[in-house]
Amino acid sequence: MDKLSCYFLLLLSFFCFRLDLSWSLETRFNRAPNNQGSSDLANLVYHMGPVLSSPIKLYIIWYGNWNSTHQATIRDFLNSFSSPALSPSVADWWKTVRLYTDQTGSNITDSLSLSGEFFDSRLSNGVRLNRLSMQHIIKNAVTSKPSPLPLDPRSGLYLVLTSSDVQVDEFCRAVCGFHYFSFPSIVGATVPYAWIGYSGTQCPGVCAYPFARPLGAPPPSAMGGNDIMRPPNGDAGVDGMISVIAHELAESSSNPLVNAWYAGDNPIAPGEIADMCLGLYGSGGGGGYVGKVSTDAGGNGYNMNGVKGRRFLVQWVWDPVKKRCFGPNAID
Numbered sequence: 001m002d003k004l005s006c007y008f009l010l011l012l013s014f015f016c017f018r019l020d021l022s023w024s025l026e027t028r029f030n031r032a033p034n035n036q037g038s039s040d041l042a043n044l045v046y047h048m049g050p051v052l053s054s055p056i057k058l059y060i061i062w063y064g065n066w067n068s069t070h071q072a073t074i075r076d077f078l079n080s081f082s083s084p085a086l087s088p089s090v091a092d093w094w095k096t097v098r099l100y101t102d103q104t105g106s107n108i109t110d111s112l113s114l115s116g117e118f119f120d121s122r123l124s125n126g127v128r129l130n131r132l133s134m135q136h137i138i139k140n141a142v143t144s145k146p147s148p149l150p151l152d153p154r155s156g157l158y159l160v161l162t163s164s165d166v167q168v169d170e171f172c173r174a175v176c177g178f179h180y181f182s183f184p185s186i187v188g189a190t191v192p193y194a195w196i197g198y199s200g201t202q203c204p205g206v207c208a209y210p211f212a213r214p215l216g217a218p219p220p221s222a223m224g225g226n227d228i229m230r231p232p233n234g235d236a237g238v239d240g241m242i243s244v245i246a247h248e249l250a251e252s253s254s255n256p257l258v259n260a261w262y263a264g265d266n267p268i269a270p271g272e273i274a275d276m277c278l279g280l281y282g283s284g285g286g287g288g289y290v291g292k293v294s295t296d297a298g299g300n301g302y303n304m305n306g307v308k309g310r311r312f313l314v315q316w317v318w319d320p321v322k323k324r325c326f327g328p329n330a331i332d
Contacts, residue, residue, distance in 0.1 A: 049259030055111035057155045064163030070238040080306030081112040088328030100254045130169040135186045158193040164201040172203035177244045179252040192256040194248035200237020208240025229301035232311040247274040276318040277325035303329040
């Protein structure tokens with residue numbers, strides 16, 4: 001829901017224990033294994049609401065002026081959820097999300113398909129947006145002629161992705177993305193949705209770490225050389241954005257109406273399954289360390305594989321069976 005809300009403050013202060021996707025600066029990305037967030041204090045509770053157990057149809061709304069190369073990278077990531085790839089894979093990562101069930105015992109679906117795209121390059125709601133604007137953007141996408149997106153309350157999950165030329169309230173300062181559900185009075189039905197912004201030019205040091213230097217961090221010379229991890233697909237903004245997209249997909253699926261899986265007493269600010277693993281990407285992660293991840297021949301960091309030979313760095317999520325943060329690249 002208010003995902004990634006403290007996500008940025010973590011980078012600014014180097015400490016963040018409960019925000020949507022936050023990282024602290026670290027000159028080394030590999031350390032010895034630790035408990036990866038395992039804690040008796042992580043009291044994740046099921047509140048009897050639905051999870052997304054039916055096949056998910058993903059609908060992208062490209063809001064603003066998008067780089068076609070960035071779009072292709074994001075499409076390949078979304079197509080990796082239900083497609084085989086070299087292990088550890090994006091599909092393997094989703095298996096942890098699938099462990100969550102509803103009150104009937106139905107697991108979150110293993111079927112996610114990119115089912116439609118809408119290009120809102122005319123900026124139907126202007127260049128300055130707030131949280132409620134996202135619902136009006138969805139309404140425009142499902143009502144525009146001649147080729148609207150379907151309004152799909154049974155299987156649809158809508159992703160509003162804003163480009164570098166769009167300003168969103170609290171973006172960079174407090175959030176990198178969030179998820180919620182639409183109001184029938186605005187959109188025409190209740191559907192889960194998520195917004196994620198491209199941070200490559202607005203705040204890479206906030207929303208694209210560890211691919212960019214956090215604000216206020218010492219220069220490389222003071223830290224023993226170039227400590228910034230290189231992005232696996234060549235762009236810090238889009239590679240950082242992909243991890244935020246994964247974060248929101250995991251929480252939209254396990255808590256779509258903000259009444260299913262979360263920790264804490266306040267559904268307005270819940271601790272959800274990705275919130276509990278902020279900044280963890282591999283074994284040994286924690287306390288500001290991303291954990292043990294792989295690097296390719298060019299020195300680009302990644303922890304899972306996708307379609308077309310793509311590689312991605314995606315944050316881990318809370319495993320309800322192991323009672324700790326977990327990902328397919330775990331070595332312990």
